[in-house]
Amino acid sequence: MNWQAVGAIYRYEMARFFRTIAQSFLSPVLSTSLYFVVFGTAIGSRINEVEGVSYGAFIVPGLIMLSVMTQATTNASFGIYFPKFIGTVYELLSAPVNFFEIVLGYVGAAATKSLLIGMVILATATLFVDLTVLHPAAMVAFLLLTCLSFALFGFIIGIWARNFEQLQLIPLLVVTPLVFLGGAFYSISMLPPGWQTVTYFNPVVYLISGFRWAFFGTSDVPVALSLLAIAGFLLLCLAVVWAIFRTGYRIKP
Amino acid sequence: MPAIVETRGLTKVYGDGTEALKPLDLDIEEGEILALLGPNGAGKTTLISMLCGLVSPSSGQARVGGHDIITRYRDARALIGLVPQEIALEPFQKVWDAVRFTRGLFGQGRDDAHLEDVLRKLSLWDKRRSKVNELSGGMKRRVLIAKALSHNPRVLFLDEPTAGVDVDLRRDMWNMVADLRRDGVTIILTTHYIEEAEAIADRVGVINHGELLLLEDKQALMTRLGRKTLRIELRRPVEAVPGGLSGYDLELAEDGRSLSYHYDTQGEGTGITALLQDLSREGLALRDIHTRQSSLEEIFVDLVKGEDA
Known part of the structure; x- marks a missing residue:
């Protein structure tokens, strides 16, 4: 195991994050605050409690998930796409490292960044609403698993993308809609029965539901199912990443 | 090793x-x-x-x-x-x-x-x-x-x-x-x-x-591929290579003032001695002589060209 290399990649990626600190931290904090102002205060004051929780508090887990998923995906995808784009990927390929070490460095850093952003958003949220977390350990576990699996997912996109457009495409056209439609801002039970069935095909529903359960003890789907879903997604991403490095897909002719 | x-x-x-x-x-x-x-x-x-x-x-x-x-x-x-x-x-x-x-x-x-x-x-x-x-x-x-x-x-x-x-x-x-x-x-x-x-x-x-x-x-x-060239500068220009020198691979410069002779340093004999004797027999007066070894570039171009031909 080449830990020096893992550390070098990880430090490098984290340095990139702190170099663009305004973009990295301020923008998620600002957008979260805006969500609270608009949904929590302006609209939320006209909405009754959802499942026994004030609407402002109800949307906190969904908001964190929205940011964490998009940040993990975009950070990891950009992290590996950029070396491909500027040609520095030659260094990774010629170094005595294996695929696991490369993934650990890039995905580990992207997961850390999105975890930090998730924490910052949570901290910001406490400024707007009263929050108690019923199952803190489960909350951290869900957050970690989500950061990790979506960072892996982003890594795959970064390898696959041939240009910046493709790089933006998946987070914009897939992740954001799935999160919005995955119950980030409402409970699935508020939908008409037909749409409820459709919603169960959206994998993000399980993540948000499980994460919200960790906060308030209520969920749209059983918690075990949520855990299973996130574990399944993680394994799927791992399998794809493994296949990519086995075949040298789009990085090694 | x-x-x-x-x-x-x-x-x-x-x-x-x-x-x-x-x-x-x-x-x-x-x-x-x-x-x-x-x-x-x-x-x-x-x-x-x-x-x-x-x-x-x-x-x-x-x-x-x-x-x-x-x-x-x-x-x-x-x-x-x-x-x-x-x-x-x-x-x-x-x-x-x-x-x-x-x-x-x-x-x-x-x-x-x-x-x-x-x-x-x-x-x-x-x-x-x-x-x-x-x-x-x-x-x-x-x-x-x-x-x-x-x-x-x-x-x-x-x-x-x-x-x-x-x-x-x-x-x-x-x-x-x-x-x-x-x-x-x-x-x-x-x-x-x-x-x-x-x-x-x-x-x-x-x-x-x-x-x-x-x-x-x-x-x-x-050394192996390096052919050398002997350049002979003449005191008086000539119109053509004299008949007595037709046995040598000689090139006459356009102005008729110099002759180039290509030879192989690895060969049995370079032929230089005989050439010089024949030059004086033909009555050509020499102003200067110098030799030049072909560079790696010429060797390289020859090789690659030979391949492409």
Whole structure:
């Protein structure tokens, strides 16, 4: 195991994050605050409690998930796409490292960044609403698993993308809609029965539901199912990443 | 002593069917400087890329330091430093961080003294806190070299290292190559510049169309293939080569003032003595004579042309 290399990649990626600190931290904090102002205060004051929780508090887990998923995906995808784009990927390929070490460095850093952003958003949220977390350990576990699996997912996109457009495409056209439609801002039970069935095909529903359960003890789907879903997604991403490095897909002719 | 780099039947056929490298058997001795010459697309970069892990071989084997580049890639790659042809650097990184990054990637712990030494030798020490995108093209190339040397490689690949660089850098680079060679580092460089190979290489290989046409000690090569030309300047111009000299392979210059005689230094006899006697018998007065050995470039052009014909 080449830990020096893992550390070098990880430090490098984290340095990139702190170099663009305004973009990295301020923008998620600002957008979260805006969500609270608009949904929590302006609209939320006209909405009754959802499942026994004030609407402002109800949307906190969904908001964190929205940011964490998009940040993990975009950070990891950009992290590996950029070396491909500027040609520095030659260094990774010629170094005595294996695929696991490369993934650990890039995905580990992207997961850390999105975890930090998730924490910052949570901290910001406490400024707007009263929050108690019923199952803190489960909350951290869900957050970690989500950061990790979506960072892996982003890594795959970064390898696959041939240009910046493709790089933006998946987070914009897939992740954001799935999160919005995955119950980030409402409970699935508020939908008409037909749409409820459709919603169960959206994998993000399980993540948000499980994460919200960790906060308030209520969920749209059983918690075990949520855990299973996130574990399944993680394994799927791992399998794809493994296949990519086995075949040298789009990085090694 | 076993070769530090060996290939056996190494080939590369790209996905589109291009045969970039035909089966190659090559032994590179530890501590030597090998120059690979060849036109664009000859297969030089493909060969280097395979040895360094950027491109997967289609068939055959290769070993670096006795380690198979596929099954023991960690051991093999740890010995290698690569300076790529294109400048590829993270633009916002500082020079110092860039060099440290590579050292870490190659599994080595922090060694600031070594990195300082490398940066000083490449005149980069003053720029260590500059961002890469603030540097000139020549300086960026120095950074690439510093990165390749950051982990004390035993084998250094320089892919077209002096393409488009200024005289200063080229001189520094040649000095650096000489230093590394003293330390026993094996250097494999590809180049278009024949004078570069001529100046610093121990052995020269010529590649064209994915095939190693020749691999020889530079001096031996130049002697073996080096034809010499004797140029005879005449005191008075002549209109044609006198009939008595028709037995010699002589070329008359357009102004009729000089004759060129080509001969082979390795031949049984050069024929010079007889020629000089015959010249005086024909009554030609000589103003001057000089000889010239063909350069590596001429040898190279002859080889590649012969291949293409």
